[in-house]
Amino acid sequence: MLKVWKFQISLFGILFVAILMEATVIPAVWAPLRVDFFIGMIIGQIIFVPFSQGFPFVILGSLILQAFSGARLGLIPLLYIFIFLAIEVLKNFIYLENAYTQALLGIFFYFLFVVAMAFLSDFSYLKGTTSPLAAGAVLTGCLSPMMVYIVGRLQTVYELEYE
Amino acid sequence: MARSSTRVALLIGAAALILVLLSTGQYSSSSLGISSIREGYGIFERVVRAPFSFIAGIWNHYVFLVNTSYENETLQKELNELRVRTMRLQELENENERLRAMLDFKGKFHDFSLIPASVLSQDITHVFKTVIIDKGSRSGFGINTPILNPSGVIGKVIAVSPHTAQVLLITDPNSSIPALIESSRVKGIIKGRGESLLSLEYVRSVEDVKVGDSVVTSGLLGMFPKGLKLGYVREVRKDDRQIFADIIVEPCVKMEKIEEVFGIAQGVEVSD
Structure with missing residues (x-):
């Protein structure tokens, strides 16, 4: 149990x-460039961590991210939870442990996040x-496999084994 | 079975949390401990920045002083020139004061107490335009404190913690400030467009607005003092079928380059 806590603290x-x-x-x-590191962490959670631990991490993590945005309170957690659930469903159909797949998912969800946010405010923005x-999408695509690797590596370091 | 019931419970919990958050309304992020996250980040950012500032300090104050003597001479010349200009400006200011007094205008900008602050971080999204600064309620910042720099208005504080504050930039889609055209005194509302431009809204098509006109705060609502620079009219589109003109304004401040800002201390007299 202590290892799980250490793992979660390291993730934060x-x-x-x-x-x-x-x-x-x-x-x-x-200045206008925004890169999303959190999408990669979400994919890592889905691959390496059980739902009962990954889901609370995504909620808390997205609430922390909310503090760094002027978006309506709850909007950022809403979008990241949607991304988490979408990837959770996708894992039944695609092989997530492939770096190219992770990169493509990173790019796709980066665009989806931006489009959803614009849809809820105004596309003209x-x-x-x-x-x-x-550039942000490409960098997010490149960083997503790296973030997945970091989550996986942490899990190995703490010798956590899940069913 | 137990696993699926855990999932359902977590999903219901998350949905309830989101509904509560969404129903609390915009910019109430000072509540629910979110400001303490910014506060923690402020400390973290300062700790990370410290070694870089130390190295930069050594570089700037020791290694980079090769041409200092030459620069000193040049700057001395500039300083002398500026002293002459300042004297001239002082004269103009005195003249202005006299005219003001004659017209029974009250001096409005003399009581400004400006609090300096530095930008810590930018908004993590593309759509919204906010920044976090390294001063908070302990330094005199509060909700709606106007933020500006020597070029003009930057925005206003929307959330504050003891050592940090979140500033809504005037380019944010949610920002709207009462404004007027400086020359013609035509009033309108300056709104953010999400990009680097602003729009001046609710100005009738028949009003006299020209490209290049200066737009300043009107002082209405009491939040921003009157006469602070907002931007310049860049484009005016008028349509006879529409009541209001479509006016694009370029802000005086390059929002992507702001580093140092000032807040106007609360309790300062503003025009209404």
């Missing part, structure tokens, strides 16, 4: 570093953001 530590990259470092390099959107 990684999430904080991811937020530092998402909200401070990457915008300092190119995305005008003129084609290049940062494309």
Whole structure:
């Protein structure tokens, strides 16, 4: 049980570093660019962690992310929980443990997240953001397998074994 | 069976949580301990930044001083030039004061108490435009504190914790500020468009608005003091079939480049 707690605390530590990259470092390099590290962590949760632990992590993680956005309270958790459940369903049809699949899922859900957010506010707000959107999607695609690997590696380090 | 009932319970719990969060309304993120997350992040960000600032300090203050003497001379010349200009401006300000007094106008901007702050992080989404700054309620920031820099208005505080504050930029789709065209005194509402531009709304098509006109805060609602620069009219589209003109405004401040900002301390007299 202690190992599970250590594992979860480590995951939140990684999430904080991811937020530092998402909200401070990457915008300092190119202001309109947004890269999503959390989608990769969600895929990692689905592959390596049971639903009963992965789901609360996604809820708490997305609530933390909410603190760094001006979006209506609850909107970001709503979208990430949808992504989590969608991938949970998809795992019955596709092989998730493939890095290319993870990258493609990262790109797909990055766009889905942006489109859903624009749909709930206004599509015109995305005008003129084609290049940062494309770059953000590609980087999210590249980072997703890395985040999955980190989650898997952590699980191995803490010697957690699930059925 | 037990596993599926756990899932159902978690799903119901999550749905209830989302409904509660969504029903609490926009920008109430100071509640539910979310501000403490920002507070924690502020400390974390400062700890991470410290070694980089240390190295940057060594670089800037020791290694990078090769041309300092030359720069010093140049800056001295500029300083002298600026002193002359300041004297001239002082004269103009005095003249302005006298005219104001003559017209029985009350000086409105002398009591400003500006609190400096630095930007910690940007919004993590593409659509919304907010930033988190490294000063909070302990420094005098509160909800609706106007945020600006020497170029013009940046936004207002929407959530505050003891050492951090979340600022809604004027380019955010949810931002709206009473404004007026400086030359013609035509009033409207400046709204964010989500991108780097603003729109001036509720200005009738018959009003005199030209490209290049300066747009300033009108001081209505009392949140922003009157006369703070917002931007310049970039495009005016008028249609005889529409009551209001479609006016695009370019903000004075390049939002993607803001680093240092000022907050106007609360309790400052504003125009209405």
